[in-house]
Amino acid sequence: MPHSATPPTGTARSRERRRERITEHVLAHGTVTLTWLAEAVGVSVMTVHRDLDALAGRGVLRRFRGGVSAQPTSVFESNLDYRLGVHVPQKEAVARAAAALVEPGMSVMLDDSTTVLALAPLLRDKAPLTVLTNARRVLDVFAGCEDIRLIALGGAYSATHDSFLGVPCVEAIEATAVDLVLVSTSAMDARTTFHQEQDVVLVKRAMLASGTRKALLMDHSKVARTGLHRLCPVADFDHVVVDDGVPEGLVADLREHTEVRVAPVEE
Structure with a gap:
C-alpha cells in the first residue's frame, strides 16, 4: 500500500x-x-x-x-482524465476507421468525447477543413494548423469534460450547418443511444441537428448499456463505427437501422 x-x-x-x-x-x-x-x-x-x-x-x-x-454508471459519467486512460486501442481503431468518412474541403463538427479526441489528430492530414468543436483539447489539436479553419463553440466551461456546454453552446451550434458531425456517447443498445447528463445530451442533439451526415463512434465498452437520458435512436445516424469487440449479434441488430463499420483493433 x-x-x-x-x-x-x-x-x-x-x-x-x-x-x-x-x-x-x-x-x-x-x-x-x-x-x-x-x-x-x-x-x-x-x-x-x-x-x-x-x-x-x-x-x-x-x-x-x-x-x-x-x-461510469447509468447516472454518472466518468471524468475525462479517467476516460482518456481506458480502452485506448479500441478508441484508436474506431478513430482510424472514422477518419475515412472525412474528405478534404468538408466542414466537420466534433464533440468532446475521448473517442473523437483520438480522431482529431488524424484529420490534420485531411486539410483543407473547417472544424467546429466545443472541446478544448480538440481546439489544441488544430490550433495553428495550416488550412484548418477552426471555430470554437463556446459556452459554460465544464471541468469534468474539459469542454463548453450550456445554452450559449447550443445557440452557437444552432447557428451552423455542417457536412458531417462526429460524436460519441456513453451508452447504446441496438436501438437507442444514451448519456447520463442532460446538458451533454442537449449539446449533442444540437450538433446532430446541424449535420447533413452524422456518425457515431463507439468502443465496445459502451454498447449493450443504457444511461439516464435518451439521446436519439441509432437510426438517426448515417454511420456507426465500432471496434471488433462488439458481439456479432449486436452488430447485426445495429445494421438493421444504419450502416455499421467494424474497426479491427491492432494487437
Missing part, C-alpha cells in the same frame, strides 16, 4: 494539491476505499471524507458507502 508525505491540511493550496493527488489515485485505480486513500495520501479518514465530498460535488468522482469511484 502506497505511503507518501503530505503538507499540512489547513491551507487552501495544500488542500487543493491533496485533492489533486486523491483524484490521481482514484483515476489510476478506478475504485478505492476511504481507508486506502487515507493511508495513500497520509491524512485522516475524516479529511479524505471532506475532500471526497468536495470532489464529488464538482462531478470529478462518484461517492458510495465506504469508497469512491471514477467509473
Whole structure:
C-alpha cells in the first residue's frame, strides 16, 4: 500500500494539491476505499471524507458507502482524465476507421468525447477543413494548423469534460450547418443511444441537428448499456463505427437501422 508525505491540511493550496493527488489515485485505480486513500495520501479518514465530498460535488468522482469511484454508471459519467486512460486501442481503431468518412474541403463538427479526441489528430492530414468543436483539447489539436479553419463553440466551461456546454453552446451550434458531425456517447443498445447528463445530451442533439451526415463512434465498452437520458435512436445516424469487440449479434441488430463499420483493433 502506497505511503507518501503530505503538507499540512489547513491551507487552501495544500488542500487543493491533496485533492489533486486523491483524484490521481482514484483515476489510476478506478475504485478505492476511504481507508486506502487515507493511508495513500497520509491524512485522516475524516479529511479524505471532506475532500471526497468536495470532489464529488464538482462531478470529478462518484461517492458510495465506504469508497469512491471514477467509473461510469447509468447516472454518472466518468471524468475525462479517467476516460482518456481506458480502452485506448479500441478508441484508436474506431478513430482510424472514422477518419475515412472525412474528405478534404468538408466542414466537420466534433464533440468532446475521448473517442473523437483520438480522431482529431488524424484529420490534420485531411486539410483543407473547417472544424467546429466545443472541446478544448480538440481546439489544441488544430490550433495553428495550416488550412484548418477552426471555430470554437463556446459556452459554460465544464471541468469534468474539459469542454463548453450550456445554452450559449447550443445557440452557437444552432447557428451552423455542417457536412458531417462526429460524436460519441456513453451508452447504446441496438436501438437507442444514451448519456447520463442532460446538458451533454442537449449539446449533442444540437450538433446532430446541424449535420447533413452524422456518425457515431463507439468502443465496445459502451454498447449493450443504457444511461439516464435518451439521446436519439441509432437510426438517426448515417454511420456507426465500432471496434471488433462488439458481439456479432449486436452488430447485426445495429445494421438493421444504419450502416455499421467494424474497426479491427491492432494487437
